[in-house]
Amino acid sequence: MLAHWLVTGLPFILLTPIAAFSLHCSMDEMWILIVSLLLGTPILSAIGSIVVSLTLGLREGSVLLALLLLPVYIPILIFGAGVVNSFSLGVSPIAEFALLGAILIGILPIAPVASASALKINLG
Amino acid sequence: MWALLYKLASPKTFYQWSRPLMYGFALLTIVFLTIGIFSGLFLAPADYQQGDAFRIIYIHVPSAFMSLFVYAIMSFCALLIVVWKFKMADVVIKAAAPLGASFTLLALVTGSIWGKPMWGTWWIWDARLTSELILLFLYVGVMALQTSLKNKPRSEVIVAIMVLIGFVDIPIVHYSVSWWNTLHQGATILKFAKPSISSNMLYPLLIMLMAFISYFVTMMLYRTRTEILWRERKSTWIKNVLGDL
Amino acid sequence: MLAEVFSMNGYGVYVWASYGIAFAILGLNVFLARGYRKKVLSKVILNSTNTQD
Known part of the structure; x- marks a missing residue:
């Protein structure tokens, strides 16, 4: 899971400044964006790891994976996008940060346990 | 007490006591639905704004409430299931x-129909509407799984x-609705202090809510009984039950 | 008089459509559940007669 985040989440965050400058974001907005990505991408990796282990070994696995991931990813993406949105509107994005942080703290200890038990059932 | 609960939750005893309960709730559903629809459509006064x-509220709000309640x-x-490995719970989820x-x-559909004359649009990507759509995908995802x-x-x-x-x-x-102030109106009933809806509009809504809950219980019992019938098809008590038919 | 009640001051289409769809969806659930139960019942009965033979 950590490895997955290192190869997908981290490069994305490192690329953020380039994307931000090409989209004419201000310096402050870029830092806010980076923090929101730091909080958000590990959540995506953690949820992804659970759902993938749930559908592993099933015939319709890939379609099912998309169907199951879509509803659980969208709220995270909305919160992440909401951070920059409310910041650029002049509202403090602390509420979105708190929510993302809470979800992250909640999902991190659960994800390995849940993935492990799902893997055990699907493969064992 | 736990022994009694275990006895009641065993497939065989459940199959016996759920039958009269199911008919009772079916009757309740019909009664509540008739009263609720009649008073909602004809007795409640028209809203001064809408x-x-x-x-439409008498369909929309109960079904929205049930969508959350069922989940x-x-x-x-x-x-x-996860913590106590309770067998019957899986049947209930199914x-x-x-x-x-x-x-x-x-x-979603009634909200859309309501939104057309009120907001001038069938659909907007508002927080309440989007999250309710996500809920629909969750249900479909669980069923597909x-x-x-x-x-x-x-x-x-x-x-x-x-x-x-x-x-x-x-x-x-x-x-x-309270986190994001968007087009969808705020809560009208689940404010315990003082509902922001007049009482002769509220009573039909509560009756409709009772109707939806009884409908749900009736259908749950019905579907659960079918599921038990299928899972216990090899046990002897099922054969005795079928012998009575 | 009656037509007035049914037109709902111009909102009749929306109101009646909502109630109609509600009945359709709730009714469909009953219909599908009954169909499924009949299928299960016939299978279970077939199963029990087979094992007795």
Whole structure:
């Protein structure tokens, strides 16, 4: 899971400044964006790891994976996008940060346990 | 007390006592539905802002409430499976998912029909509407997962984990109207202090809510009984039950 | 008089459509559940008669 985040989440965050400058974001907005990505991408990796282990070994696995991931990813993406949105509107994005942080703290200890038990059932 | 609960929850005793209960709730559904629809459509006064279009509320709000309520029940059952390995809870999840999906779809469709004359649009990507749509996908996802896991041992744990992950969406749906101030109006009933709705409009709504709850209980009992019939098809008590028919 | 009640001051289409769809969806659930139960019942009965033979 950590490895997955290192190869997908981290490069994305490192690329953020380039994307931000090409989209004419201000310096402050870029830092806010980076923090929101730091909080958000590990959540995506953690949820992804659970759902993938749930559908592993099933015939319709890939379609099912998309169907199951879509509803659980969208709220995270909305919160992440909401951070920059409310910041650029002049509202403090602390509420979105708190929510993302809470979800992250909640999902991190659960994800390995849940993935492990799902893997055990699907493969064992 | 626990011994009694275990006895009541065993498939065989459940199958016996659920039958009269199911007919009772079916009767309640018909009574509440008749009174609720009649008073909602004809007795309640028209809203001073929305005119007669507000009468959609008597379908929309109960089904939206049920869409959350059913998922909460499913999550509770998922917890029972994961923590206590409770066998019957899986049957309940299986029976509840299509009902929850129906209520969610109904809430979305009636909301859309209500939105057209009031907001001038069928759909907007507002927080409440979007999160309710996500809820529909969750229900469909759980149902699809159950279908493809059919006949696999310990599949109930996998479904339970998926239900629990999806539970994150429930508080988002519920609080979306207060977190984001968008087109969808705020809560009118679940403010315990003083509902911001007049009483002769409220009573039909509460009756409709009771009707939807009784409908849900009736259908749950019916579907659960079918599911038990199928899972216990090799046991001797099922053969005795069928012999009576 | 009656037509007035049914037109709902111009909102009739929306109101009646909502109630109609509600009945359709709730009714469909009953219909599908009954169909499924009948299928299960016939299978279970077939199963029990087979094992007795």
